[in-house]
Amino acid sequence: MPNDIAFPVTFPVDGGIFGVGRLATRLTALTARHQIGEWHIGHWVDWQHTAIRINFDTAADAALATATCQAAATATA
Numbered sequence: 716m717p718n719d720i721a722f723p724v725t726f727p728v729d730g731g732i733f734g735v736g737r738l739a740t741r742l743t744a745l746t747a748r749h750q751i752g753e754w755h756i757g758h759w760v761d762w763q764h765t766a767i768r769i770n771f772d773t774a775a776d777a778a779l780a781t782a783t784c785q786a787a788a789t790a791t792a
Contacts, residue, residue, distance in 0.1 A: 722771045722776070723770050727785075729765075738784055741784040751776040751780055752773060
C-alpha cells in the first residue's frame with residue numbers, strides 16, 4: 716500500500732536540469748546504500764528553475780537527504 720503522506724523538501728538548484736542530475740545522483744546513492752527509502756521528483760518551484768521539490772516517504776528520509784544533499788544541486792563541479 717503506497718504511503719499517502721509525503722514529506723516534501725525544496726532543494727535549491729543551479730544549472731537547471733544539470734543541477735537536478737547532481738542531486739538525483741546523490742539521492743540515488745543514498746537509496747542504494749539503504750540509508751533512505753524511495754524518493755519522488757516533484758515540480759520546479761518557479762519558471763526560472765532555481766529550486767525543485769523532492770518528496771520522501773518518511774520525515775527521517777527527508778531530514779537525512781536534506782543534511783546530505785542540500786549543496787549537491789548547487790555545486791559547480
